[in-house]
Protein backbone atom coordinates (compact mmCIF):
# COMPACT_ATOMS: atom_id res chain seq x y z
CA UNK A 1 0.00 0.00 0.00
CA UNK A 2 1.33 3.43 -0.94
CA UNK A 3 1.77 6.18 1.61
CA UNK A 4 -1.27 8.08 0.38
CA UNK A 5 -3.62 5.15 0.93
CA UNK A 6 -2.57 4.67 4.54
CA UNK A 7 -4.58 6.17 7.39
CA UNK A 8 -1.48 7.35 9.22
CA UNK A 9 1.21 9.24 7.29
CA UNK A 10 4.80 8.05 7.38
CA UNK A 11 7.27 10.06 9.43
CA UNK A 12 10.26 11.50 7.62
CA UNK A 13 12.53 9.11 9.48
CA UNK A 14 10.86 6.27 7.54
CA UNK A 15 10.12 8.02 4.22
CA UNK A 16 13.48 9.64 3.49
CA UNK A 17 17.17 9.17 4.18
CA UNK A 18 17.56 11.70 6.95
CA UNK A 19 19.83 12.71 9.77
CA UNK A 20 19.89 15.14 12.68
CA UNK A 21 23.44 14.70 13.98
CA UNK A 22 26.48 15.53 11.87
CA UNK A 23 29.51 17.75 11.65
CA UNK A 24 32.02 18.07 8.84
CA UNK A 25 31.79 19.53 5.35
CA UNK A 26 29.08 19.71 2.72
CA UNK A 27 30.54 17.07 0.35
CA UNK A 28 30.91 14.52 3.11
CA UNK A 29 27.41 15.29 4.32
CA UNK A 30 25.96 14.56 0.86
CA UNK A 31 27.94 11.30 0.62
CA UNK A 32 27.03 10.30 4.15
CA UNK A 33 23.34 10.99 3.37
CA UNK A 34 23.46 8.89 0.20
CA UNK A 35 25.28 5.98 1.82
CA UNK A 36 22.95 5.90 4.81
CA UNK A 37 25.60 6.44 7.47
CA UNK A 38 23.79 9.62 8.54
CA UNK A 39 20.99 7.42 9.84
CA UNK A 40 23.37 5.77 12.28
CA UNK A 41 24.43 8.99 13.95
CA UNK A 42 22.95 10.30 17.16
CA UNK A 43 24.00 12.05 20.33
CA UNK A 44 25.05 10.93 23.78
CA UNK A 45 23.27 13.99 25.16
CA UNK A 46 20.25 15.87 23.83
CA UNK A 47 18.58 19.04 24.90
CA UNK A 48 14.82 19.17 24.44
CA UNK A 49 13.61 18.92 20.88
CA UNK A 50 10.49 20.32 19.24
CA UNK A 51 7.29 18.32 18.80
CA UNK A 52 6.13 17.81 15.19
CA UNK A 53 2.58 18.60 16.26
CA UNK A 54 3.56 22.26 16.71
CA UNK A 55 4.39 22.75 13.04
CA UNK A 56 1.22 20.97 11.89
CA UNK A 57 -0.77 23.33 14.10
CA UNK A 58 0.99 26.37 12.64
CA UNK A 59 -0.29 25.35 9.20
CA UNK A 60 -3.75 24.23 10.28
CA UNK A 61 -4.36 27.44 12.26
CA UNK A 62 -4.13 29.46 9.04
CA UNK A 63 -6.84 27.57 7.15
CA UNK A 64 -9.95 29.70 6.73
CA UNK A 65 -13.26 28.79 8.41
CA UNK A 66 -11.72 25.93 10.34
CA UNK A 67 -11.79 24.67 13.92
CA UNK A 68 -8.98 22.71 15.53
CA UNK A 69 -9.72 19.91 17.96
CA UNK A 70 -6.79 18.74 20.01
CA UNK A 71 -7.40 15.07 20.86
CA UNK A 72 -5.00 15.29 23.73
CA UNK A 73 -4.43 15.97 27.39
CA UNK A 74 -4.82 19.65 28.25
CA UNK A 75 -1.22 20.73 27.69
CA UNK A 76 -0.71 19.79 24.06
CA UNK A 77 -2.72 22.67 22.62
CA UNK A 78 -1.01 25.41 24.62
CA UNK A 79 0.84 26.63 21.56
CA UNK A 80 -2.44 27.62 19.92
CA UNK A 81 -2.72 30.61 22.25
CA UNK A 82 0.29 32.11 20.52
CA UNK A 83 -0.73 31.03 16.99
CA UNK A 84 -4.09 32.73 17.03
CA UNK A 85 -2.84 36.30 16.65
CA UNK A 86 -0.31 35.73 13.82
CA UNK A 87 -2.74 33.63 11.82
CA UNK A 88 -5.50 36.27 12.18
CA UNK A 89 -2.98 38.90 11.13
CA UNK A 90 -1.86 36.78 8.16
CA UNK A 91 -5.48 36.51 7.02
CA UNK A 92 -5.98 40.25 7.29
CA UNK A 93 -2.89 41.00 5.21
CA UNK A 94 -4.12 38.60 2.53
CA UNK A 95 -7.46 40.39 2.30
CA UNK A 96 -9.44 37.88 4.36
CA UNK A 97 -11.41 38.40 7.57
CA UNK A 98 -8.78 38.62 10.35
CA UNK A 99 -10.53 36.12 12.61
CA UNK A 100 -8.77 33.84 15.06
CA UNK A 101 -9.08 30.06 14.64
CA UNK A 102 -11.27 28.53 17.35
CA UNK A 103 -9.79 25.47 19.04
CA UNK A 104 -11.02 22.89 21.50
CA UNK A 105 -9.41 20.09 23.45
CA UNK A 106 -10.80 16.70 24.37
CA UNK A 107 -8.77 17.23 27.54
CA UNK A 108 -7.99 13.55 28.06
CA UNK A 109 -7.85 12.51 31.71
CA UNK A 110 -6.19 9.50 33.34
CA UNK A 111 -9.41 7.50 33.08
CA UNK A 112 -9.71 8.37 29.35
CA UNK A 113 -6.19 7.11 28.82
CA UNK A 114 -7.23 3.83 30.44
CA UNK A 115 -10.73 3.53 28.95
CA UNK A 116 -10.17 5.27 25.56
CA UNK A 117 -11.00 8.76 24.34
CA UNK A 118 -13.03 8.00 21.20
CA UNK A 119 -16.40 9.06 22.69
CA UNK A 120 -14.96 12.39 23.76
CA UNK A 121 -13.52 12.98 20.30
CA UNK A 122 -16.85 12.21 18.60
CA UNK A 123 -18.74 14.52 20.97
CA UNK A 124 -16.21 17.30 20.51
CA UNK A 125 -16.39 17.09 16.69
CA UNK A 126 -20.20 17.27 16.85
CA UNK A 127 -20.02 20.18 19.31
CA UNK A 128 -17.53 22.08 17.12
CA UNK A 129 -19.76 21.62 14.06
CA UNK A 130 -22.89 22.84 15.92
CA UNK A 131 -21.26 25.72 17.70
CA UNK A 132 -18.91 27.21 15.06
CA UNK A 133 -20.36 25.96 11.74
CA UNK A 134 -16.86 25.61 10.25
CA UNK A 135 -16.03 24.33 6.78
CA UNK A 136 -13.18 22.20 8.06
CA UNK A 137 -12.58 20.54 11.42
CA UNK A 138 -9.01 19.42 12.09
CA UNK A 139 -8.84 16.48 14.50
CA UNK A 140 -5.29 16.58 15.83
CA UNK A 141 -4.17 13.22 17.18
CA UNK A 142 -1.37 13.58 19.72
CA UNK A 143 0.86 11.18 21.70
CA UNK A 144 -1.64 9.88 24.27
CA UNK A 145 -4.42 8.66 21.89
CA UNK A 146 -1.76 7.28 19.52
CA UNK A 147 -0.20 5.24 22.32
CA UNK A 148 -3.48 3.87 23.70
CA UNK A 149 -4.67 3.06 20.16
CA UNK A 150 -7.89 5.08 19.87
CA UNK A 151 -9.58 4.15 16.59
CA UNK A 152 -9.54 7.62 15.11
CA UNK A 153 -10.55 6.62 11.58
CA UNK A 154 -13.69 4.87 12.80
CA UNK A 155 -14.58 7.72 15.15
CA UNK A 156 -14.19 10.29 12.38
CA UNK A 157 -16.10 8.08 9.94
CA UNK A 158 -19.03 8.11 12.40
CA UNK A 159 -18.70 11.86 12.88
CA UNK A 160 -18.69 12.54 9.13
CA UNK A 161 -22.21 11.14 8.82
CA UNK A 162 -23.59 13.70 11.28
CA UNK A 163 -21.58 16.91 10.71
CA UNK A 164 -21.58 19.32 7.79
CA UNK A 165 -17.89 20.22 8.03
CA UNK A 166 -15.17 18.18 6.36
CA UNK A 167 -13.15 16.43 9.05
CA UNK A 168 -9.39 16.30 8.45
CA UNK A 169 -7.29 14.05 10.64
CA UNK A 170 -3.79 15.20 11.54
CA UNK A 171 -1.82 12.31 13.03
CA UNK A 172 1.03 13.96 14.89
CA UNK A 173 2.32 12.02 17.85
CA UNK A 174 5.37 13.99 18.89
CA UNK A 175 7.28 10.91 20.04
CA UNK A 176 7.22 9.25 16.64
CA UNK A 177 9.72 11.39 14.78
CA UNK A 178 13.04 13.06 15.52
CA UNK A 179 12.48 15.32 12.54
CA UNK A 180 10.03 18.15 13.12
CA UNK A 181 9.57 18.50 9.34
CA UNK A 182 7.44 15.32 9.49
CA UNK A 183 4.72 17.80 10.43
CA UNK A 184 4.44 19.03 6.83
CA UNK A 185 3.65 15.50 5.62
CA UNK A 186 1.12 15.10 8.42
CA UNK A 187 -0.69 18.26 7.42
CA UNK A 188 -0.75 17.43 3.72
CA UNK A 189 -1.70 13.80 4.37
CA UNK A 190 -4.74 15.06 6.28
CA UNK A 191 -5.65 17.48 3.49
CA UNK A 192 -5.24 15.02 0.64
CA UNK A 193 -7.27 12.33 2.41
CA UNK A 194 -9.89 14.53 4.06
CA UNK A 195 -10.74 17.11 1.39
CA UNK A 196 -11.99 17.08 -2.17
CA UNK A 197 -9.35 18.83 -4.30
CA UNK A 198 -11.47 19.11 -7.44
CA UNK A 199 -13.96 21.88 -8.34
CA UNK A 200 -17.63 21.04 -7.83
CA UNK A 201 -20.20 21.79 -10.56
CA UNK A 202 -22.71 24.52 -9.67
CA UNK A 203 -20.60 25.43 -6.63
CA UNK A 204 -17.27 26.31 -8.21
CA UNK A 205 -18.29 26.53 -11.88
CA UNK A 206 -21.36 26.50 -14.11
CA UNK A 207 -21.38 23.34 -16.26
CA UNK A 208 -21.66 23.89 -20.01
CA UNK A 209 -25.12 23.16 -21.46
CA UNK A 210 -25.18 19.82 -23.24
CA UNK A 211 -24.52 20.21 -26.99
CA UNK A 212 -24.12 24.02 -26.66
CA UNK A 213 -22.65 25.73 -29.76
CA UNK A 214 -19.86 27.46 -27.81
CA UNK A 215 -18.86 24.45 -25.72
CA UNK A 216 -15.71 23.63 -27.62
CA UNK A 217 -14.43 27.20 -27.47
CA UNK A 218 -15.33 27.57 -23.80
CA UNK A 219 -13.56 24.31 -22.93
CA UNK A 220 -10.44 25.34 -24.87
CA UNK A 221 -10.43 28.66 -23.02
CA UNK A 222 -10.70 26.87 -19.67
CA UNK A 223 -7.88 24.50 -20.52
CA UNK A 224 -5.67 27.35 -21.68
CA UNK A 225 -6.30 29.29 -18.45
CA UNK A 226 -5.61 26.16 -16.43
CA UNK A 227 -2.36 25.54 -18.30
CA UNK A 228 -1.15 29.08 -17.43
CA UNK A 229 -2.11 28.81 -13.74
CA UNK A 230 0.57 27.96 -11.22
CA UNK A 231 0.01 26.68 -7.69
CA UNK A 232 2.78 27.95 -5.43
CA UNK A 233 3.04 26.04 -2.15
CA UNK A 234 3.67 28.27 0.85
CA UNK A 235 4.41 27.49 4.50
CA UNK A 236 4.52 29.20 7.85
CA UNK A 237 7.98 30.64 7.20
CA UNK A 238 6.85 32.37 3.99
CA UNK A 239 5.20 35.72 4.58
CA UNK A 240 3.00 37.89 2.38
CA UNK A 241 6.04 39.93 1.26
CA UNK A 242 7.64 36.82 -0.23
CA UNK A 243 4.37 35.66 -1.75
CA UNK A 244 4.00 39.11 -3.34
CA UNK A 245 7.51 38.98 -4.82
CA UNK A 246 6.99 35.50 -6.28
CA UNK A 247 3.63 36.52 -7.72
CA UNK A 248 5.12 39.70 -9.21
CA UNK A 249 7.84 37.75 -11.03
CA UNK A 250 5.62 34.96 -12.31
CA UNK A 251 2.91 37.43 -13.34
CA UNK A 252 5.58 39.24 -15.39
CA UNK A 253 5.89 35.99 -17.37
CA UNK A 254 2.14 35.99 -17.98
CA UNK A 255 1.31 33.33 -15.38
CA UNK A 256 -1.57 33.33 -12.93
CA UNK A 257 -0.44 32.46 -9.42
CA UNK A 258 -2.39 30.90 -6.55
CA UNK A 259 -0.95 30.10 -3.13
CA UNK A 260 -1.69 26.91 -1.18
CA UNK A 261 -2.35 25.54 1.34
CA UNK A 262 -1.92 28.10 4.10
CA UNK A 263 -4.61 30.77 4.28
CA UNK A 264 -6.79 28.87 1.80
CA UNK A 265 -10.46 28.09 2.38
CA UNK A 266 -12.22 24.84 1.55
CA UNK A 267 -13.55 26.26 -1.74
CA UNK A 268 -10.08 27.52 -2.70
CA UNK A 269 -8.56 24.14 -1.88
CA UNK A 270 -11.01 22.52 -4.33
CA UNK A 271 -9.20 24.45 -7.08
CA UNK A 272 -5.84 22.81 -6.39
CA UNK A 273 -6.26 20.44 -9.33
CA UNK A 274 -7.16 23.33 -11.70
CA UNK A 275 -3.60 24.39 -12.49
CA UNK A 276 -0.93 23.54 -15.02
CA UNK A 277 1.98 23.34 -12.60
CA UNK A 278 2.78 22.98 -8.91
CA UNK A 279 5.76 24.98 -7.73
CA UNK A 280 7.63 24.33 -4.53
CA UNK A 281 9.34 27.06 -2.53
CA UNK A 282 11.27 24.42 -0.55
CA UNK A 283 11.25 20.64 -0.94
CA UNK A 284 11.22 20.18 2.84
CA UNK A 285 7.73 21.68 2.94
CA UNK A 286 5.88 20.10 0.12
CA UNK A 287 7.50 17.26 -1.86
CA UNK A 288 5.01 14.82 -0.27
CA UNK A 289 2.01 16.82 -1.55
CA UNK A 290 3.48 17.60 -4.95
CA UNK A 291 4.21 13.93 -5.60
CA UNK A 292 0.66 13.08 -4.58
CA UNK A 293 -0.78 15.65 -7.01
CA UNK A 294 1.35 14.23 -9.80
CA UNK A 295 0.21 10.70 -8.99
CA UNK A 296 -3.47 11.55 -8.57
CA UNK A 297 -4.08 14.36 -11.10
CA UNK A 298 -1.09 13.97 -13.42
CA UNK A 299 0.06 17.48 -12.49
CA UNK A 300 3.74 18.23 -13.12
CA UNK A 301 5.76 19.98 -10.45
CA UNK A 302 8.93 21.98 -10.07
CA UNK A 303 11.19 21.68 -7.05
CA UNK A 304 14.10 24.04 -7.69
CA UNK A 305 15.41 25.14 -4.32
CA UNK A 306 14.60 28.53 -2.86
CA UNK A 307 14.78 31.86 -4.72
CA UNK A 308 17.20 33.60 -2.35
CA UNK A 309 19.95 35.73 -3.88
CA UNK A 310 20.63 36.42 -7.55
CA UNK A 311 21.94 33.05 -8.70
CA UNK A 312 19.35 30.92 -6.93
CA UNK A 313 16.49 33.20 -7.98
CA UNK A 314 17.55 33.04 -11.63
CA UNK A 315 17.81 29.28 -11.42
CA UNK A 316 14.37 28.96 -9.77
CA UNK A 317 12.75 31.33 -12.25
CA UNK A 318 14.28 29.55 -15.26
CA UNK A 319 13.13 26.16 -14.07
CA UNK A 320 9.56 27.35 -13.62
CA UNK A 321 9.69 29.18 -16.97
CA UNK A 322 11.09 26.15 -18.80
CA UNK A 323 7.84 24.30 -18.18
CA UNK A 324 6.07 26.95 -20.30
CA UNK A 325 8.84 27.45 -22.86
CA UNK A 326 9.50 30.91 -21.44
CA UNK A 327 13.23 30.59 -20.66
CA UNK A 328 14.18 33.56 -22.87
CA UNK A 329 11.61 35.82 -21.20
CA UNK A 330 12.65 34.62 -17.73
CA UNK A 331 16.30 35.24 -18.49
CA UNK A 332 15.54 38.78 -19.70
CA UNK A 333 13.42 39.39 -16.60
CA UNK A 334 16.22 38.18 -14.33
CA UNK A 335 18.73 40.44 -16.14
CA UNK A 336 16.49 43.46 -15.71
CA UNK A 337 15.64 42.75 -12.05
CA UNK A 338 19.23 41.93 -11.14
CA UNK A 339 20.45 45.14 -12.64
CA UNK A 340 18.01 47.17 -10.54
CA UNK A 341 18.68 45.20 -7.36
CA UNK A 342 22.48 45.35 -7.72
CA UNK A 343 22.31 49.14 -7.89
CA UNK A 344 20.01 49.19 -4.84
CA UNK A 345 22.28 47.02 -2.68
CA UNK A 346 25.51 48.76 -3.64
CA UNK A 347 25.58 51.07 -0.58
CA UNK A 348 25.31 48.02 1.72
CA UNK A 349 28.05 45.91 0.18
CA UNK A 350 30.99 47.98 1.49
CA UNK A 351 29.56 47.78 5.00
CA UNK A 352 29.26 43.98 5.03
CA UNK A 353 32.38 43.04 3.05
CA UNK A 354 34.45 40.39 4.82
CA UNK A 355 32.06 40.07 7.79
CA UNK A 356 31.99 36.57 9.19
CA UNK A 357 28.63 34.84 9.50
CA UNK A 358 27.18 31.69 11.03
CA UNK A 359 23.84 30.49 9.66
CA UNK A 360 21.43 28.27 11.61
CA UNK A 361 18.01 26.86 10.71
CA UNK A 362 16.15 24.99 7.99
CA UNK A 363 18.36 22.88 5.76
CA UNK A 364 17.38 24.44 2.43
CA UNK A 365 17.33 28.05 3.60
CA UNK A 366 20.71 28.01 5.37
CA UNK A 367 22.49 26.30 2.49
CA UNK A 368 20.98 28.66 -0.10
CA UNK A 369 21.56 31.81 1.93
CA UNK A 370 25.13 30.80 2.79
CA UNK A 371 26.22 30.68 -0.86
CA UNK A 372 24.29 33.89 -1.55
CA UNK A 373 26.10 35.75 1.22
CA UNK A 374 29.46 34.40 0.12
CA UNK A 375 28.81 35.74 -3.39
CA UNK A 376 28.08 39.15 -1.82
CA UNK A 377 31.40 39.25 0.03
CA UNK A 378 30.68 37.65 3.43
CA UNK A 379 32.99 35.15 5.04
CA UNK A 380 30.78 32.14 5.84
CA UNK A 381 32.17 30.53 9.00
CA UNK A 382 29.61 27.80 9.44
CA UNK A 383 26.26 26.37 8.39
CA UNK A 384 24.01 24.64 10.90
CA UNK A 385 21.06 22.77 9.38
CA UNK A 386 18.28 21.60 11.71
CA UNK A 387 18.05 18.31 9.85
CA UNK A 388 19.25 16.88 6.53
CA UNK A 389 17.49 14.70 4.01
CA UNK A 390 18.18 13.50 0.49
CA UNK A 391 16.02 16.28 -1.02
CA UNK A 392 18.63 18.81 0.13
CA UNK A 393 21.47 17.04 -1.72
CA UNK A 394 21.51 19.42 -4.76
CA UNK A 395 21.84 22.40 -2.42
CA UNK A 396 24.68 20.86 -0.43
CA UNK A 397 26.46 19.77 -3.61
CA UNK A 398 26.35 23.47 -4.52
CA UNK A 399 27.57 24.43 -1.03
CA UNK A 400 30.36 21.85 -1.41
CA UNK A 401 31.53 23.56 -4.59
CA UNK A 402 31.17 27.15 -3.39
CA UNK A 403 32.27 26.65 0.23
CA UNK A 404 34.33 23.43 0.35
CA UNK A 405 36.14 24.38 3.57
CA UNK A 406 33.15 25.79 5.47
CA UNK A 407 32.08 23.82 8.51
CA UNK A 408 28.63 22.26 8.08
CA UNK A 409 26.70 20.66 10.90
CA UNK A 410 23.30 19.08 11.26
CA UNK A 411 22.09 20.24 14.63
CA UNK A 412 19.07 21.81 16.25
CA UNK A 413 20.71 21.78 19.66
CA UNK A 414 21.02 25.15 21.37
CA UNK A 415 24.01 24.12 23.47
CA UNK A 416 25.98 23.33 20.31
CA UNK A 417 24.96 26.62 18.72
CA UNK A 418 26.02 28.53 21.85
CA UNK A 419 29.37 26.77 21.82
CA UNK A 420 29.95 27.65 18.16
CA UNK A 421 29.06 31.30 18.67
CA UNK A 422 31.33 31.58 21.72
CA UNK A 423 34.28 29.92 20.04
CA UNK A 424 33.94 31.01 16.39
CA UNK A 425 33.05 34.58 17.39
CA UNK A 426 31.14 35.43 14.19
CA UNK A 427 30.38 39.06 13.34
CA UNK A 428 26.82 37.99 12.62
CA UNK A 429 24.51 35.06 13.30
CA UNK A 430 21.54 34.41 11.04
CA UNK A 431 19.24 32.11 12.92
CA UNK A 432 15.87 30.40 13.00
CA UNK A 433 13.07 32.28 14.70
CA UNK A 434 12.83 31.43 18.38
CA UNK A 435 16.59 31.43 18.89
CA UNK A 436 17.29 35.17 18.79
CA UNK A 437 17.12 35.50 22.59
CA UNK A 438 19.94 32.99 23.13
CA UNK A 439 22.15 34.88 20.68
CA UNK A 440 21.35 38.30 22.13
CA UNK A 441 22.45 37.01 25.55
CA UNK A 442 25.85 36.29 24.00
CA UNK A 443 26.07 39.90 22.80
CA UNK A 444 26.41 38.92 19.13
CA UNK A 445 24.59 40.68 16.26
CA UNK A 446 21.91 38.51 14.71
CA UNK A 447 18.99 38.64 12.32
CA UNK A 448 16.26 36.09 11.76
CA UNK A 449 16.61 33.56 8.98
CA UNK A 450 12.95 34.24 8.19
CA UNK A 451 9.95 35.98 9.60
CA UNK A 452 6.63 36.66 8.01
CA UNK A 453 6.84 40.43 8.43
CA UNK A 454 9.88 40.78 6.17
CA UNK A 455 10.90 39.68 2.70
CA UNK A 456 13.65 37.21 1.85
CA UNK A 457 12.88 35.95 -1.64
CA UNK A 458 14.25 37.19 -4.93
CA UNK A 459 15.21 40.80 -5.61
CA UNK A 460 13.18 42.59 -2.99
CA UNK A 461 14.29 39.93 -0.51
CA UNK A 462 18.03 40.30 -1.01
CA UNK A 463 17.76 44.07 -0.64
CA UNK A 464 15.84 43.65 2.60
CA UNK A 465 18.19 40.99 4.02
CA UNK A 466 21.18 43.28 3.51
CA UNK A 467 19.39 46.31 4.89
CA UNK A 468 18.51 44.40 8.06
CA UNK A 469 22.10 43.21 8.47
CA UNK A 470 23.47 46.74 8.16
CA UNK A 471 20.85 48.00 10.61
CA UNK A 472 21.77 45.24 13.07
CA UNK A 473 25.47 46.16 12.96
CA UNK A 474 24.59 49.72 13.90
CA UNK A 475 22.07 48.99 16.65
CA UNK A 476 24.08 47.37 19.40
CA UNK A 477 22.42 48.68 22.55
CA UNK A 478 19.98 45.85 23.38
CA UNK A 479 22.38 42.93 23.01
CA UNK A 480 25.30 44.82 24.59
CA UNK A 481 23.33 45.57 27.72
CA UNK A 482 21.62 42.18 27.89
CA UNK A 483 24.86 40.22 27.58
CA UNK A 484 26.41 42.24 30.42
CA UNK A 485 23.63 41.32 32.83
CA UNK A 486 22.88 37.69 31.92
CA UNK A 487 24.65 34.71 33.41
CA UNK A 488 24.86 31.76 31.01
CA UNK A 489 24.07 28.26 32.35
CA UNK A 490 27.39 26.84 31.07
CA UNK A 491 30.71 26.22 32.81
CA UNK A 492 33.73 27.78 31.09
CA UNK A 493 35.22 24.29 30.66
CA UNK A 494 32.36 23.38 28.31
CA UNK A 495 33.61 25.87 25.75
CA UNK A 496 37.11 24.40 25.83
CA UNK A 497 35.98 21.07 24.31
CA UNK A 498 34.60 20.27 20.86
CA UNK A 499 31.14 21.76 20.21
CA UNK A 500 29.98 18.45 18.78
CA UNK A 501 31.60 16.04 21.22
CA UNK A 502 28.25 14.38 22.00
CA UNK A 503 27.69 13.25 18.41
CA UNK A 504 28.08 9.48 18.17
CA UNK A 505 28.48 7.18 15.16
Ligand code: SF4
Pocket residue numbers: 051052053072075076142143144172173174175
Ligand atom coordinates in the same frame (compact mmCIF):
# COMPACT_ATOMS: atom_id res chain seq x y z
S1 SF4 B 1 5.26 15.45 22.33
FE1 SF4 B 1 3.21 14.49 22.48
S2 SF4 B 1 2.49 15.01 24.54
FE2 SF4 B 1 4.18 16.42 24.04
S3 SF4 B 1 3.18 18.24 23.14
FE3 SF4 B 1 3.75 16.88 21.44
S4 SF4 B 1 1.89 15.67 21.08
FE4 SF4 B 1 1.67 16.56 23.13
